[in-house]
Amino acid sequence: MPGNSMLTNHKYIAFETILIKEIRRFTRIWLQTLVPPAITIGLYFLIFGNLIGGRIGQMGGFDYVDFIVPGLIMMAVIQNAYANVSSSFFSNKFQRCIEEILVSPVPNYIILLGFVAGGMARGVAVGLIVTAMSFFFTSLHIEHVFLTLLVVLLTSMVFSLAGFINALYANTFDDISIIPTFVLTPLIYLGGVFYSIELLPTFGQWISALNPVLYMVNTFRYGILGTSDVNILWALFMLGVFSAGLFGVALYLLRKGTGLRQ
Amino acid sequence: MQSISPKNAISIRGLTKTYANGFQALKGIDLDVKENDFFALLGPNGAGKSTIIGIISTLVRASSGAIQVFGQDVATHVYETKLSLGIVPQEINFSQFEKVGDIVITQAGYYGLRGDLAKQRAEKYLRKLDLWEKRDNRSRMLSGGMKRRLMIARALVHEPRLLILDEPTAGVDIELRRSMWEFLQELNRNGTTIILTTHYLEEAESLCRNIAIINQGQIVENTSMRKLLDKLARQTLVFDTCDELESAPTFNDPDILCTTIDSHSFEISLSTSRDINGIYAALSEQGILIRGMRNKTNRLEELFLSSLKN
Structure with missing residues (x-):
């Protein structure tokens, strides 16, 4: 006789099922998911790193190409973690196959963790591809391996959660492209990917301090190059707060049935 | 409740x-x-x-x-x-x-x-x-x-x-x-x-x-x-004959209403509460050989529509 909640082992199987389904999805359509970021970021490396970077000189005490590599890797991680969850979850809603999970006994937090883990998997996969490509343009060595991995995982989690919330509210495919275009892209470009915020006037630095991407990019840059515009502990704290906050919001919306249950 | x-x-x-x-x-x-x-x-x-x-x-x-x-x-x-x-x-x-x-x-x-x-x-x-x-x-x-x-x-x-x-x-x-x-x-x-x-x-x-x-x-x-x-009061049965009908079959029971459809088929309306053995007997007496029989309307359909009307 079953109890009134799913067995822990069964919850793990359900989580693994969602994760495998998500990984199967983005690897099946690799031409849409894994190749484009590699080409885009490769062009950034070539143009901003090699061609223009040589004329820019140094930034933050490093060759410009070395300075932008961590930011570009982080940009790929952010965009792909977000896009994976927002498009996959919305597509599940659109095709109504999300009902497969909703009628099953899988708890809401397992559904959330499964999709977020799928987004993190794509974020990390793209991050690895882009990192491998960066070796064609510069020779990186990672200063703080554990911190670098931690930042990649936390960042991809934050943006997977954000993508999940976007998909919950979305009613059309347009709704899942608005946030990346009008919010995510400006945050990334103004988040210190291409420049050190020391170049900005004081007011600009204050405004930049409100941008969560700044903390992610700089902590990741610190992990690779050993230099950062922000305090690392504070940045990690902020990442933790964003993760917990977005997880709480996503779970609340899921329990409420926003965009899913009538 | x-x-x-x-x-x-x-x-x-x-x-x-x-x-x-x-x-x-x-x-x-x-x-x-x-x-x-x-x-x-x-x-x-x-x-x-x-x-x-x-x-x-x-x-x-x-x-x-x-x-x-x-x-x-x-x-x-x-x-x-x-x-x-x-x-x-x-x-x-x-x-x-x-x-x-x-x-x-x-x-x-x-x-x-x-x-x-x-x-x-x-x-x-x-x-x-x-x-x-x-x-x-x-x-x-x-x-x-x-x-x-x-x-x-x-x-x-x-x-x-x-x-x-x-x-x-x-x-x-x-x-x-x-x-x-x-x-x-x-x-x-x-x-x-x-x-x-x-x-x-x-x-x-x-x-x-x-x-x-x-x-x-x-x-x-x-x-x-x-x-x-069982709530259905009457049913209509359609009979197909082996030979061409010379005239419509007749029954001595006022509950049974017979109408010819064409030269090889006719329909009979009768109460659902009664059996239909007597119909076959009467048809045999009149020399009419039956090739097949079916219920004209979907019985449930009638009840369904009547439930919706009520």
């Missing part, structure tokens, strides 16, 4: 649903479906059938009322009730890009089944529903009937005690429909309670032992199929 019996597969009490746009889909539904029953839920489009199924499956939230599945409240015993339920929705709701086998195995995973057990179950139900050969095909490549059978296989992979099918044979050809009926009957004989909504009244009459008719969010009839059919 009636009390809830623990012997029921489903017990619904005082169920209401008003959607955000103000449409009141359900206006206080009370309904019991016994364990091992094969139950039909009939009603015109927009009557509230799919809303009831939506609420049972938790995809729709009730405005008020209670539902128990095998004695457990759906709202408080989410895990147990969902484990007992298999839902086959009206609309196709699986990924069009996934392989047939993956869809069923993935569904097994949502119920905590993995590896060999999930594969065995998937094979068992895909074979039973004639889809095993299609297991490596993308689901969008399946025909309409195959897609419906895939949804049944998916709903059965965790072997639920209660299977709810929302118009499972809509758009399915006759041969396939018959084979689906046989499969569902076998399932029911093996102990699975089945609730079926359908527009094919013949389907409900052939398969179901008990029936509820819902109209405008209210149950207008809830009885056994036998009792419901």
